[in-house]
Amino acid sequence: MSETSIFSEFERELGKKVSFDKEQIAKYSVAPYVVSPILSKLSKGILGIVNVFDEDDLRITLQLAYKHNIPLVLRGRGTSTIGQVIPLKPSIIVDISNFSNTLTIDKDYVTVYPGNKVIDVLKYLRKRGKTLKVYPSSLYISTIGGYISGGDVGIGSFQFGYHFHAGIRYLKVLSSDGKTIEVRGIDTLGFAQAAGTNGAITEAEISIMNEDDWKDQLVSSDNLIEILETIKILPREKVRRVTIEDSRALSLVGRLEGLRKWNLIVSSTLKVGNEINAKFLDELAFAAAYVTFSKISNFKNFFYEVRLLSLEEFYDVVSEIKKSLGDEVMIHGDVMTLRGKIIIYTVFMSEKSNFRLIEDVMRRKGIPFEIHSIYINDRVDEPERLELMKKYKRLLDPKDILNPGKLRLDT
Template identity: 55%
Template sequence: MESYLKDLEREFGSRFISRGEIIDQYSSSPYLVSPVLSKMGKRILGVVVAEDIDDIKNLLRFCDANRIPLLARGAGTSTIGQVLPITPCIVLDIQRLNKTLEYDKYLRVSPGVKVLTALNYLRKRGKELQVYPSSFYISTLGGYIAGGDVGIGSYQYGYHFDHDGVRRLTVLGTTGTYELKGKETLAVSQAAGTTGVIAEAELSVVDYEDWRDQLIRVDEVEGVVKLLKRLEEDRPRIRRITLEDYETLSLIAKGRINPGKWNVIVSSTKSFGEEVDMRFLDELAFAAIYVTMSKLTGFSRYFYEVRLLSLESFLKVVTQVKMALGSKVLVHGDVMTLRGETVVYTVFISERENFEVIDSIMLKEGIPFEIHSLVVNDRVDEEFRLELMRKYKEIVDPHNILNPGKLRV
């Protein structure tokens, strides 16, 4: 292996880095707070910081010829182990591939473009992305396309790749360059880089509107569900809906807001309740909530689990969990639309030992899901998308060097 590393140094010069502190940095996933997943990381062999597409092609060719695993990485903000190395590998850093940022009906970007940069660029033109991650202030678009699925805007549009959100992708594999359009892009979206390295993307955009955050306090879980059903009538005018129990919002708001027992925060152009400044919630949506809460709670054995719950299941499960654990469990929910149905991305946060109670309630209600898994198959909820990923994996990466172990084929 040492001779291979010397070959990489000759090939890439200073763009290949193997210093100890860099190895340490890229051998971890800094936003991974799962106590299960974080123990699975392995020490990497080195890092290639790509300056252009030719660097990626050359590295793909080298790693494939020598059967060395390769892990593409953007800003490393994944909370689900997408960029956690689980085998000794070379990491490909794509952050310097950020030169393309063009808008003409659609947004065309390089993979290293930061989400925040793209949002600022679009908003000057009266536009914004359909859906974008809560880590928008630090994440790259390439990493979000390859590893993410939901985010701000999911109440209107569902997953970021729904509603033609990802229109076209240029993907580099060990066997060549591929142009994917329409449904074909689902082979790469959420595939954690296992089906190719994104070289360019074309994304759909929507008109930017002056969304106002409004707080509606509710006494019981049943009242929350009834309210969510009423809000479905105004879905086109609602950008996002966030749910917080008293304990969660109290920790997040830090005295800036007087929480109710249950709190429904609606971002809309229509008036629904008390207008409040909740901009701080932008960075706490979806997966970001359990990263942030790991720092705010006093739990000695911090643990979390996530479920996508229908409104009916949300009512049944959360009612039982709160009856059993009360203030010992924190509940956060991001409301989204999935295949036309309102579902709640529900996060439970508590001491680890309390999850025996929570899991027993889940099992009784027949709700399987595993957030503490590195495998794409355990996260993708449509078989046809998995079939596309498997199909393109065989075409683009027949020797399975791209992020191996993350996609069961």
Template identity: 55%
Template sequence: MMISLQSLEKEFGDKFDSSDQTIRRYSYSPYLVSPVINKLWNKVLGIIYAEDEDDVKHAISLVSSLGISIVAFGSGTSTIGQIVPLKPSIMIDLKKMNGILQADKEGIVVKPGTTVLDILKTLRKKGLDLMVYPSSFYMSTIGGYIAGGDVGIGSFQYGYYFDAGIKYFKLIGSVKEKTISNSDVFGVAQAAGTTGIVTEIGLPVSEKNDWKDYLLRFENLMDLVKLLSEFDKNTVRRITIEDDITLRKIAGNRIEKIGKWNLMVSSSKKVSGEEVDLRFLDELAFAAIYVTMSKLSNLKEYFYEVRLLTTEEFYYVVTELKGILGNNVFIHGDVMTINGKIIIYTVFISERDNFKKIDEVMTKHGIPFEIHSIEINDRVDSEFRLEIMKKLKTEMDPRDIINPGKLRL
């Protein structure tokens, strides 16, 4: 492998780094808290700091000729293992490939290393906003979010971010480059960078609204669930559900009164409930909750699982599990609208031994989902999108050079 590294040093100069300190930094992520995926890391051989498309093309070509793999890296905030090399690999850091090329009512065009926070700042100065964005907006890059995420703030209004209408991607594979548009964008979004490396992104935007946060407290979970269908997607940005023990952990002394069940609503119009400053919860949505709770929960053997549940499934599963485990299971839910139906991104957090019982309940209700799988096939909930990913992978990277081993064909 020494010959390979010498070749990369010769070709990229100071854009290439294989020092021990750098290798250690890129071989760990504080946001990857899955005890299953964390064990799968392979050693990173070195880092290429790409500055433009030519660097990306040259890097892919060179590692391919050397018989090694390449994995794209943004800010490293993924919780699903998209930056975990399953084979000895070179990482290509895209943070220097940043910048906003267009930002107006027609949409925004950005480079992949641009932070979501910079995008939001630019748009909001113009009275605009991203339709859906991640809870890690303050540090994540847009390229990393596109590759790994699929939900976020705004998902109650628009569903998955790709359902909001991605305009196009510029994609570089190991055998060709291509501009991806129309339904083919589903072959890139949520594909963990396996179908190619994105060098430019066109996204739709929405008008900016002034949101206020409201806290609604319930003693009965059924009353909370019934209310979900009454919220207006035109005025409500996000809805979050917390049981009492979870909200106490994450809110600390920032919320004075907490109910047995708590519904937090961000809306541009007044809703029932107490108006409270809940802006800190934007950083605790979806996957961020299990990263945060891994630090706050004091569980001896911390473990979590995620299920996408209908409101009916949410009520019956959560009620049953609370009856069995009580306060030994933490419950968090982010409410989305998928294909016109209310779906709750439900996170269960507990001691690992308790998941034998949790999985029994899930199996009984016929609810599959595998958040701890490194393979995309186990997380994508649409066979249509998965087939597009497979087709694009075969077309763009037939030898599985780019982020290999994560998409079963």
């Protein structure tokens, strides 16, 4: 069957929910967040767009794509910074941002749908004295479905680590041919962070907690060791969020004056520093940091890299890089607790030409230095979760129609 005939079948079944208009395709070819310039070049193009509003729309789309072997890429608001919505084969984009339903909660969980906006979920919960245990820095525009299937860390990761370890109780998932399965317990980890490569999530139950009165506080020092020692003694149950900024980064985005070389922003119910109005914090969390600084820094050729570093690695690497580059490099670090260990999500931002030096420091310290990989395999740091992803890929998408090429089954 010709491509024209296939597209006509999509239009016949889905009506105005499907578009092959060039202007619409151009709109969906641009992501609102910064994506690695290397990954951006990998895109193979968009064939068309399907806007799904409910499970029936999504099932029809999947069945048509399965019938004609048309690749699909599910997309929320496109806030991924590491290429999850970049098609590696010419694909139809399935926009799930309008796939929403009424939220419900019990004591410990909220039931959500892929198109529910994260900010709307948070507003709903806060009216009831609750909040998500972990949520993304892109909360104002991202969808909860995109975060579940594409995200990992976020606000709250100092307490709970990855969002999926904070708790997913239940997922309802459609296979590439439109069949429904229900997943509970540990098997839900096979879909979190899988970027929709092994199934389309249509409903989820994720964990919540009581919302406390967190105060944003600033601790400053010219001594980086003092900052890192402070982090070691912070009690996780009383601290929601911890961020390290060098003076240039914080003065630029926070418009604060008189800062010392290193600054620790702590959101806590305890008194740990000087209370500040840190509304700008959401502009700095995790991936939001390099998105924000790409817009406001005066670097002529802005570039960034990210590494997960232990406290000791952070001190060694950052000290040497700062010694060489000073304020020519900005350092941002979100502090997380992953599997019981303190890890800093460290962002280096500078002129692209300076990354030769930064790369050299990393290699001499024994820390691999490479741009984000397009492959899910290279981002999943728990073999058991990766094997679950592969298991469900083989079971639910044997023709590799869903976000094809990004989950390797051979490694």
